[in-house]
Amino acid sequence: MKPFVQKLDELTPEMVALVDRVVEEHQNDPTQLVGILLDIQDGVERHYIPEPVAYYLSQRLSIRVTQIYDVVTFYSMLYDKPRAKYTLEVCNSAPCRVKDSDTLVETLKRLLNLEVGEVTYDGRFCIEKVPCFGACDVSPAVRVNGAVYGHLDSEERVLDMLRQLD
Amino acid sequence: MSENMIHLTINHMPVEVPAGTRIIEAAHSIGIDIPHLCYHPDQSIKAHCRMCMVEVTGQRKLLAACSTLVWEGMEVITDSKRVYDAQVGVLDLILADHHQDCLACARNNNCDLQNLCRRFNRLKPDLPDVSSKERPRLDNPSIVRDPTKCVKCGRCVKVCTEVQGIGALSFTGRSAACKVTTAFDLPMNETDCVLCGQCTLVCPVGALTEVDHTSHVRHALHDPTKHVVVQVAPSVRVALGDDFGMEPGALVTGKMVTALKMIGFEKVFDTNFSADLTIMEEGSELLDRIKNGGCLPMITSCSPGWVNFMEKHHPEMIPHLSTAKSPQGMFGAVLKTYYAQRMGWDPKDIVSVSVMPCTAKKFEATRPELGRNGYQDVDVVLTTRELAKLIRYEGLDLKRLPESEFDAPLGTGSGAGAIFGNTGGVMEAALRTAYELYTGKELPRLEFEAVRGEVGGIREATIDLGGTSLKVAVANGLKNAEEVIRRVESGEADYLFIEIMACPGGCIGGGGQPIGTNNAKRQARIKALYALDKSLPLRKSHENPDIKTIYEEFFDHPLSHKAHELLHTTYAARPKRYDFTPYLHGTQK
Ligand code: SF4
Ligand code: SF4
Ligand code: SF4
Ligand code: FES
Ligand code: FES
Numbered sequence: 001m002k003p004f005v006q007k008l009d010e011l012t013p014e015m016v017a018l019v020d021r022v023v024e025e026h027q028n029d030p031t032q033l034v035g036i037l038l039d040i041q042d043g044v045e046r047h048y049i050p051e052p053v054a055y056y057l058s059q060r061l062s063i064r065v066t067q068i069y070d071v072v073t074f075y076s077m078l079y080d081k082p083r084a085k086y087t088l089e090v091c092n093s094a095p096c097r098v099k100d101s102d103t104l105v106e107t108l109k110r111l112l113n114l115e116v117g118e119v120t121y122d123g124r125f126c127i128e129k130v131p132c133f134g135a136c137d138v139s140p141a142v143r144v145n146g147a148v149y150g151h152l153d154s155e156e157r158v159l160d161m162l163r164q165l166d
Numbered sequence: 167m168s169e170n171m172i173h174l175t176i177n178h179m180p181v182e183v184p185a186g187t188r189i190i191e192a193a194h195s196i197g198i199d200i201p202h203l204c205y206h207p208d209q210s211i212k213a214h215c216r217m218c219m220v221e222v223t224g225q226r227k228l229l230a231a232c233s234t235l236v237w238e239g240m241e242v243i244t245d246s247k248r249v250y251d252a253q254v255g256v257l258d259l260i261l262a263d264h265h266q267d268c269l270a271c272a273r274n275n276n277c278d279l280q281n282l283c284r285r286f287n288r289l290k291p292d293l294p295d296v297s298s299k300e301r302p303r304l305d306n307p308s309i310v311r312d313p314t315k316c317v318k319c320g321r322c323v324k325v326c327t328e329v330q331g332i333g334a335l336s337f338t339g340r341s342a343a344c345k346v347t348t349a350f351d352l353p354m355n356e357t358d359c360v361l362c363g364q365c366t367l368v369c370p371v372g373a374l375t376e377v378d379h380t381s382h383v384r385h386a387l388h389d390p391t392k393h394v395v396v397q398v399a400p401s402v403r404v405a406l407g408d409d410f411g412m413e414p415g416a417l418v419t420g421k422m423v424t425a426l427k428m429i430g431f432e433k434v435f436d437t438n439f440s441a442d443l444t445i446m447e448e449g450s451e452l453l454d455r456i457k458n459g460g461c462l463p464m465i466t467s468c469s470p471g472w473v474n475f476m477e478k479h480h481p482e483m484i485p486h487l488s489t490a491k492s493p494q495g496m497f498g499a500v501l502k503t504y505y506a507q508r509m510g511w512d513p514k515d516i517v518s519v520s521v522m523p524c525t526a527k528k529f530e531a532t533r534p535e536l537g538r539n540g541y542q543d544v545d546v547v548l549t550t551r552e553l554a555k556l557i558r559y560e561g562l563d564l565k566r567l568p569e570s571e572f573d574a575p576l577g578t579g580s581g582a583g584a585i586f587g588n589t590g591g592v593m594e595a596a597l598r599t600a601y602e603l604y605t606g607k608e609l610p611r612l613e614f615e616a617v618r619g620e621v622g623g624i625r626e627a628t629i630d631l632g633g634t635s636l637k638v639a640v641a642n643g644l645k646n647a648e649e650v651i652r653r654v655e656s657g658e659a660d661y662l663f664i665e666i667m668a669c670p671g672g673c674i675g676g677g678g679q680p681i682g683t684n685n686a687k688r689q690a691r692i693k694a695l696y697a698l699d700k701s702l703p704l705r706k707s708h709e710n711p712d713i714k715t716i717y718e719e720f721f722d723h724p725l726s727h728k729a730h731e732l733l734h735t736t737y738a739a740r741p742k743r744y745d746f747t748p749y750l751h752g753t754q755k
Contacts, residue, residue, distance in 0.1 A: 073343070
């Protein structure tokens with residue numbers, strides 16, 4: 001496929017650098033598409049695959065953009081729509097529920113004025129309930145973009161955690 | 167030979183088929199149609215829909231007849247209770263997720279899903295309706311998508327990817343969210359799609375259809391101030407009969423003309439005439455390019471899906487495209503200038519209708535280059551399928567109609583014009599004329615077998631133009647076209663002239679032809695057009711008397727100033743959604 005001919009891109013130089021870096025890390029290998037997309041998604045602030053990024057990636061890898069879109073929409077860990085910058089994942093498996101993660105969810109909802117699954121108007125926060133992520137020893141806990149914050153058993157600690165995120 | 171034959175029974179009937187046959191085909195060979203939706207005889211196996219399940223003695227599970235190869239001694243049952251229950255189960259689930267509005271649907275009475283419902287007597291499924299409530303997508307002049315009708319069979323994905331090499335459509339999402347759509351759900355024309363319509367031809371239901379323009383025609387016909395004039399493309403006459411239950415490849419020219427007159431068109435003209443005109447211009451252009459060092463190889467430009475492909479995917483190759491308009495475009499221009507003058511009509515009072523085998527022609531007619539002074543040269547494009555609708559509206563039985571002739575003077579076409587409708591035909595027509603114009607001698611033999619051929623594939627030939635040899639190539643289907651371009655760009659091939667048609671088999675297999683068009687029917691239509699050519703006294707474009715007259719009276723000579731103004735056009739690289747050229751520069755391996 002040839003380079004596209006006309007403009008209309010919201011592709012920022014940072015995104016180009018990100019895609020280029022991730023593609024290099026995966027040896028320009030289109031068969032590693034899922035890994036490439038996960039890595040790109042990690043690097044995008046709102047943790048999704050923006051349309052221009054998908055188009056750019058399709059050209060870098062010489063594959064069809066429909067193939068990328070197919071993969072992005074197939075896997076539930078990949079997103080084609082913007083998500084929160086910080087998704088607060090609260091575990092709702094039994095051990096955490098026993099340590100009262102329900103109260104943690106209620107506290108987060110109250111502090112952020114947000115329902116589970118919604119995103120704050122500025123796109124920063126979202127609360128999600130997820131199954132065990134192995135932080136049972138420090139529960140109740142929240143996982144944000146891979147980092148775990150444990151012992152969130154008071155409003156103060158929760159506020160503290162939120163302040164650390166920006 | 168017999169060791170490669172497999173013996174099995176289907177519903178206790180003995181069958182003998184070659185090894186490698188699938189159950190569905192073995193059943194077909196003895197007249198049993200196993201229910202199916204995703205299976206298509208011209209496509210590789212998908213096995214998505216599970217409608218085709220059958221019972222095989224000794225097998226615990228039901229097997230998909232479309233994907234299972236026969237084996238020696240196999241016993242197949244297609245109508246047991248288990249099979250019936252499974253098939254009805256699948257059908258009911260499809261119906262629960264299907265927006266059932268047959269009465270308002272483009273495929274009413276011509277729909278695989280409807281046929282299955284009739285066959286299984288499933289009128290009101292017991293399951294609740296969980297179909298999506300999306301609106302149909304009418305976002306381009308050629309094709310409508312109605313996702314609420316899609317049964318996710320994947321036939322469109324296959325044809326677009328494997329035959330056309332485009333891949334504009336794909337499966338997205340998973341499970342209940344599974345949809346067949348474009349990348350990021352964009353309007354078709356903003357994707358890699360070239361509007362060829364091959365997807366509308368294979369879709370078993372009303373999820374992909376042509377944009378219907380029959381009501382535009384009817385309004386025009388009801389308006390007494392308008393002159394409503396129609397042109398009919400070469401390939402329509404060997405395909406229209408299909409829609410009325412006639413033999414594949416049946417030649418229905420005379421009956422079709424009668425039908426068009428009865429529908430009420432004031433003049434019924436033949437696009438074969440302007441195909442001859444195209445040959446005069448294109449053939450002269452080729453000789454001119456060869457003599458004067460123009461851009462070679464020259465590539466034909468009469469297939470609008472192909473032109474879209476060049477503008478979207480290979481803008482760097484645009485100088486190779488012949489500047490000659492397509493026959494549809496030339497006809498429109500001649501109609502609203504030369505003919506309007508002759509008749510004393512104001513071009514604004516003419517409604518120029520064309521009947522084409524093609525959805526991309528609908529788009530072509532909207533190109534601003536194909537019009538002047540605020541009007542378009544072609545106002546409405548109907549596909550062969552839409553013409554069949556108009557004929558049905560009139561209540562005509564095509565088979566029983568008497569024959570009539572096209573109107574003069576834009577109704578005379580040569581055999582060369584007729585074979586424009588199939589792959590290799592434009593090449594052959596051009597060679598007949600180019601040879602005689604170039605050498606000044608009569609062509610000893612009119613048939614150029616080397617460029618004739620089948621659906622799909624690429625053909626190469628070297629033609630002797632009285633001492634000068636001319637290397638040519640012919641391709642149909644855009645995947646093959648891409649390969650021809652690769653050969654040219656890599657310097658591997660040194661063609662001087664290339665014919666490309668976007669659709670498999672050429673226009674006779676176009677995206678606007680009757681539903682049910684498959685490669686076997688395409689082959690029959692190709693044969694019919696060559697037979698028609700052979701039967702005509704007039705077989706060379708430059709000998710068409712009406713063509714001679716129009717040059718004497720109007721255009722003077724091919725490539726004249728006036729011809730350039732009216733019969734030639736320009737192309738431009740098409741805006742893509744994103745241009746990453748600056749970023750890609752230097753980063754590609
Ligand atoms: S696609 Fe077929 S079954 Fe569905 S509404 Fe149209 S005609 Fe009826
Ligand atoms: S019109 Fe042609 S290019 Fe467009 S989606 Fe259909 S098959 Fe593909
Ligand atoms: S649009 Fe038609 S051909 Fe494509 S998957 Fe849906 S039903 Fe099948
Ligand atoms: S149960 Fe909650 S982190 Fe393991
Ligand atoms: S026809 Fe066999 S699974 Fe669709």
